[in-house]
Amino acid sequence: MSDDARAVVLRRIRAAMxxxxxxxxxxxxxxxxxxxxxxxxxxxETVSEYRAxxxxxxxxxxxxxxxxxVGAGTAVIPADLPPDWVRGVCTVAxxxxxxxxxxxxxxxxxxxCALGIAATGTIVLDxxxxxxxxxxxxxxxxxxxVIGTHQIVETVPQGFAALDPVRPLTFIxxxxxxxxxxxxxxxxxxxxxxxDVLIVDGLG
Amino acid sequence: xxxxxxxxPGVGNLRGELKFPKAARIALGNAQLRRNIGxxxxxxxxxxxxxxxxxxxxxxxxxxxxxxxxxVMARLPELLEQFxxxxxxxxxxVHWARDGDEANRIVAQLIRDTGSDEVxxxxxxxxxxxxxxxxxxxxxxxAFETDLAELIVQLGHDKPSHxxxxxIHRNRAEIRDIFNREMPEAGTLTDEPRVLAMAAREHLxxxxxxxxxxxxxxxxxxxxxxxxxxxxxxxxxxxxxxxxQTLITVMGIEKLIPTFAHLEVFMQLLPRSxxxxxxxPYTSMWTGVYPGDGPQEFHLVLMDNGRTRVLxxxxxxxxxxxxxxxxxxxxxxxxxxTGGHAYGSVYPGPIxxxxxxxxxxxxxxxxxxxxxxxxxxxxxxxxxxxxxxIDIPSILVHLRAEQVDADSGFGGQDLAMKAAQWAMASDRxxxxxxxxxxxxxxxxxxxxxxxxxxPVSKWTASRDIPAPPAQSFRQWWSQTHE
Numbered sequence: 215m216s217d218d219a220r221a222v223v224l225r226r227i228r229a230a231m232x233x234x235x236x237x238x239x240x241x242x243x244x245x246x247x248x249x250x251x252x253x254x255x256x257x258x259e260t261v262s263e264y265r266a267x268x269x270x271x272x273x274x275x276x277x278x279x280x281x282x283x284v285g286a287g288t289a290v291i292p293a294d295l296p297p298d299w300v301r302g303v304c305t306v307a308x309x310x311x312x313x314x315x316x317x318x319x320x321x322x323x324x325x326x327c328a329l330g331i332a333a334t335g336t337i338v339l340d341x342x343x344x345x346x347x348x349x350x351x352x353x354x355x356x357x358x359x360v361i362g363t364h365q366i367v368e369t370v371p372q373g374f375a376a377l378d379p380v381r382p383l384t385f386i387x388x389x390x391x392x393x394x395x396x397x398x399x400x401x402x403x404x405x406x407x408x409x410d411v412l413i414v415d416g417l418g
Numbered sequence: 419x420x421x422x423x424x425x426x427p428g429v430g431n432l433r434g435e436l437k438f439p440k441a442a443r444i445a446l447g448n449a450q451l452r453r454n455i456g457x458x459x460x461x462x463x464x465x466x467x468x469x470x471x472x473x474x475x476x477x478x479x480x481x482x483x484x485x486x487x488x489x490v491m492a493r494l495p496e497l498l499e500q501f502x503x504x505x506x507x508x509x510x511x512v513h514w515a516r517d518g519d520e521a522n523r524i525v526a527q528l529i530r531d532t533g534s535d536e537v538x539x540x541x542x543x544x545x546x547x548x549x550x551x552x553x554x555x556x557x558x559x560x561a562f563e564t565d566l567a568e569l570i571v572q573l574g575h576d577k578p579s580h581x582x583x584x585x586i587h588r589n590r591a592e593i594r595d596i597f598n599r600e601m602p603e604a605g606t607l608t609d610e611p612r613v614l615a616m617a618a619r620e621h622l623x624x625x626x627x628x629x630x631x632x633x634x635x636x637x638x639x640x641x642x643x644x645x646x647x648x649x650x651x652x653x654x655x656x657x658x659x660x661x662x663q664t665l666i667t668v669m670g671i672e673k674l675i676p677t678f679a680h681l682e683v684f685m686q687l688l689p690r691s692x693x694x695x696x697x698x699p700y701t702s703m704w705t706g707v708y709p710g711d712g713p714q715e716f717h718l719v720l721m722d723n724g725r726t727r728v729l730x731x732x733x734x735x736x737x738x739x740x741x742x743x744x745x746x747x748x749x750x751x752x753x754x755x756t757g758g759h760a761y762g763s764v765y766p767g768p769i770x771x772x773x774x775x776x777x778x779x780x781x782x783x784x785x786x787x788x789x790x791x792x793x794x795x796x797x798x799x800x801x802x803x804x805x806x807x808i809d810i811p812s813i814l815v816h817l818r819a820e821q822v823d824a825d826s827g828f829g830g831q832d833l834a835m836k837a838a839q840w841a842m843a844s845d846r847x848x849x850x851x852x853x854x855x856x857x858x859x860x861x862x863x864x865x866x867x868x869x870x871x872x873p874v875s876k877w878t879a880s881r882d883i884p885a886p887p888a889q890s891f892r893q894w895w896s897q898t899h900e
Binding site for chain 1: 454457458459461462474475478479481482485486488489491492493494495498499508513514515516520564565566567570582583585586589590593611612614615616618619622623626627640642643644645651652653654656657660661671678679680681682683685686689693695696697698699700701702703704705708710711712720722726727729730732735
């Protein structure tokens with residue numbers, strides 16, 4: 215019998231574990247698929263309750279809105295961000311990859327996302343189209359995230375059903391926050407302190 | 419330099435030095451601590467109730483969460499092997515540790531192999547449990563806690579007192595004083611929570627941006643895909659999981675869940691139960707290594723450290739279902755008054771009162787962990803709040819019974835119980851005992867008995883006994899009905 219740690223731990227588990235066999239998991243909680251269009255107003259409400267700034271934007275107004283939000287600063291963008299979103303904005307593409315210090319010196323980052331969840335006010339990034347690698351949305355202090363209404367689901371199970379677990383996933387619900395001082399929520403710690411979510415009907 | 423452990427060598431910080439009643443008495447003497455903990459727990463209780471009430475299917479989610487964890491325990495070896503295989507296939511390296519010491523040694527060696535002598539850390543109960551920071555310091559590696567509450571504990575040279583908010587025993591003014599003392603570069607701070615959070619951001623930012631190695635725990639590991647999940651608020655987790663070149667994750671073997679879809683249950687239960695939010699600000703999930711995105715070297719340490727001992731206890735094994743939300747601490751009438759330090763272990767409160775003795779085993783009535791199952795009034799609030807339905811009161815009673823069986827000595831309680839057994843076994847003896855009980859009225863003052871000789875003095879030292887009635891029920895019945 216092997217006595218390396220792996221063999222020992224597995225042997226201890228086999229000696230200790232219940233002999234019931236697999237246990238059936240009741241799935242009687244709400245997990246139905248989305249029927250019809252998602253409740254976009256609900257998403258906007260829950261996102262803004264976490265102190266993210268929410269705007270409804272027409273597809274043709276994305277660039278003007280981003281320009282207004284970025285102001286005189288520079289925005290980092292993933293290499294595959296639709297150019298229409300940042301026309302007229304001073305941008306730096308992450309191609310070749312920017313150093314951490316370059317990300318730290320930039321004022322904002324503009325990305326798309328994988329989906330949004332209305333029940334919890336969450337946007338999910340999966341490093342897919344228009345999102346780039348994870349550091350982009352982390353180091354700059356201001357994240358501007360564009361979401362199409364077709365990307366919004368209502369429940370957490372609907373969100374999980376639409377995601378690929380082996381991609382790098384980041385769930386974002388409001389700007390960075392802490393409850394560590396007297397269990398009261400305070401926004402703005404290490405992640406971006408400002409989060410703008412632009413909800414676009416008729417995107418792509 | 420010799421490693422200094424707060425707790426027992428081998429298992430780490432799972433056992434205090436004092437038995438609970440003694441430690442609790444010290445805590446109860448600290449009025450500031452009681453005020454701070456009382457304030458924080460009452461704030462979060464009300465908020466949690468609102469967050470939970472929003473979910474019409476809360477009970478169904480709890481039932482699912484409980485069943486998923488039961489299923490994991492019944493299939494743990496095959497799930498762990500599947501998990502290991504998937505992590506390895508995606509570029510991760512898996513290590514196994516029998517106990518906390520072994521986990522610490524593995525982590526230290528992995529850090530040395532990178533050539534670095536410092537690490538940034540994401541808040542992790544597993545590494546709190548093993549005393550990793552103290553160990554690393556003893557071998558010349560500096561560990562920087564990056565979670566705000568952990569930072570407050572580290573800078574205050576203090577011990578954690580809560581699972582989620584280790585500095586819950588500190589109020590804003592005390593935190594300001596610690597920061598002013600330990601972070602002189604931050605200038606003079608006010609006690610505004612926002613100002614304090616900003617000071618922590620400034621203090622840690624350079625560390626994050628230049629760190630080469632990070633150490634994290636894990637909230638969940640997904641067997642089906644080899645995916646790991648870290649649930650957090652501040653973004654310090656994302657910093658540690660994304661920017662360094664090397665990531666080392668220490669995970670207890672019980673943190674596994676079978677599939678990605680199962681996470682939909684826990685990602686609804688956990689945030690609402692712990693911080694009373696619909697969703698925590700940030701959750702990161704990763705599977706192995708991604709070329710060009712995040713750490714290019716990933717190590718996972720799978721740790722036992724007493725978990726298989728818990729698993730072997732048929733009643734107690736449900737303690738392994740715990741997802742570390744800390745709802746049971748926040749609703750507990752005992753924790754609310756004593757705070758976390760009195761429990762000795764890094765796992766305080768109701769879950770700690772069962773988990774700590776189960777993880778370490780107990781060595782007899784003088785073992786501080788043997789006193790923990792008595793740190794409860796069995797009111798049941800913890801069971802009601804637990805998002806995965808761990809029946810903590812039943813496990814407390816089970817552990818008390820085991821100890822009574824194991825200790826069966828000649829303490830006052832044992833004598834009293836044996837006397838009661840003898841008296842109650844015969845109708846005649848019981849009647850005589852009832853008559854004797856009536857004598858208690860002789861020593862009562864104002865309807866209460868305040869002091870009695872040993873062994874009953876153990877009870878009357880801190881409680882009054884109501885004076886017995888002039889007549890017992892049986893005496894009254896026989897007079898009026900026969």
